[in-house]
Amino acid sequence: MAKAATLKSAGAGTAAAPATPNRERPPEPKRYQPSQEELLGFYRQMLLIRRFEERAGQLYGLGFIGGFCHLYIGQEAVAVGLQSAMEPGKDSVITGYRDHGHMLAYGIDPKIIMAELTGRAAGISKGKGGSMHMFSVEHKFYGGHGIVGAQVSLGTGLAFGHKYKQDGGVCLAYFGDGAANQGQVYESFNMAELWKLPIIYVIENNQYAMGTSVNRSSAEDQLYKRGESFRISGLQVDGMDVLAVRGAAETALDWVRSGKGPILLELKTYRYRGHSMSDPAKYRSREEVQAVRDKSDPIEHAKRELEGMGVAEDELKKIDAEIKRIVVEAADFAEQSPEPEAGELYTDVLVEDY
Numbered sequence: 001m002a003k004a005a006t007l008k009s010a011g012a013g014t015a016a017a018p019a020t021p022n023r024e025r026p027p028e029p030k031r032y033q034p035s036q037e038e039l040l041g042f043y044r045q046m047l048l049i050r051r052f053e054e055r056a057g058q059l060y061g062l063g064f065i066g067g068f069c070h071l072y073i074g075q076e077a078v079a080v081g082l083q084s085a086m087e088p089g090k091d092s093v094i095t096g097y098r099d100h101g102h103m104l105a106y107g108i109d110p111k112i113i114m115a116e117l118t119g120r121a122a123g124i125s126k127g128k129g130g131s132m133h134m135f136s137v138e139h140k141f142y143g144g145h146g147i148v149g150a151q152v153s154l155g156t157g158l159a160f161g162h163k164y165k166q167d168g169g170v171c172l173a174y175f176g177d178g179a180a181n182q183g184q185v186y187e188s189f190n191m192a193e194l195w196k197l198p199i200i201y202v203i204e205n206n207q208y209a210m211g212t213s214v215n216r217s218s219a220e221d222q223l224y225k226r227g228e229s230f231r232i233s234g235l236q237v238d239g240m241d242v243l244a245v246r247g248a249a250e251t252a253l254d255w256v257r258s259g260k261g262p263i264l265l266e267l268k269t270y271r272y273r274g275h276s277m278s279d280p281a282k283y284r285s286r287e288e289v290q291a292v293r294d295k296s297d298p299i300e301h302a303k304r305e306l307e308g309m310g311v312a313e314d315e316l317k318k319i320d321a322e323i324k325r326i327v328v329e330a331a332d333f334a335e336q337s338p339e340p341e342a343g344e345l346y347t348d349v350l351v352e353d354y
Helices: 002-009 036-061 076-083 100-105 110-117 150-166 183-195 242-257 286-296 298-308 313-336 343-344
Strands: 092-094 173-175 200-205 233-237 262-270
Touching: 036 076, 036 242, 036 298, 036 313, 076 100, 076 242, 076 298, 092 150, 100 110, 110 200, 110 313, 150 173, 150 183, 173 242, 183 200, 200 242, 233 242, 233 343, 242 262, 242 298, 286 343, 298 343
Parallel strands: 092 173, 173 200, 200 262, 233 262
Antiparallel strands: none
């Protein structure tokens, strides 16, 4: 009793919390209503990512791909839904080490992506970046970064560049639920809101940071709320539904392009494979993974939507056959391409700006 009285007399817990200031928030996103042709395009892109990544996994097992390799299988709707709403050549994209799917969703040639995975001179980074460090200035795709969370600060810099040059561009910066606990993320949030930078922060919450579930590693596991203390509004989106993702992308782009500063999107998704090819994923059951595949697979979801629009199963089978051919050709191209010359070790190390 004495302790309680002492606390009360000191004023602890007696002052009313200050009211949260009223501020404008983005509207609730609406699920995108595509034409049949648009949805076929989304389906084709997601299927390309799925088949490409499956083939990459096979090539890794055969020794054609070395080092780390992080597959995007299960998360296809995120990259396709978001990047289909971006303006190529105007907007910029940056991501972490699980980057193959993002590049494919951007329309970059599967052959040069597979060549990069296998360390060939024809690769998009001349075979020197490998799986984790894809890069294309031409497409304003700025990596591919192996340091967890580092791309968030770099993406904030890209957004500053858009604002400084007044080019109307927006930066899309992807990171995962594990990276959401990194300190530089919040330093970046603070600057982005202070300067009202044109950036969409995208948390791909695939439920596991390497081998630890988000519920065990995050005190606040509703990650879309992580920007609130910086007055950055957040939206939580079904990342297994490409049309929900596309709808959220349009809401976020409208917000940012209108000069209201950054926005945070949490995409609830799931990876079917381990964190990387060296991860046996024993921290979760096969039943858990299969249950997500059965209930929420983004490609099967889109397939059902297309069938509801009257698209015949034969047409979808033709698309599948076409995608398999593209992936086989990409793998053959990579296997037959030469490795870089030894002198390439010394190129692209420094860019001098005169």
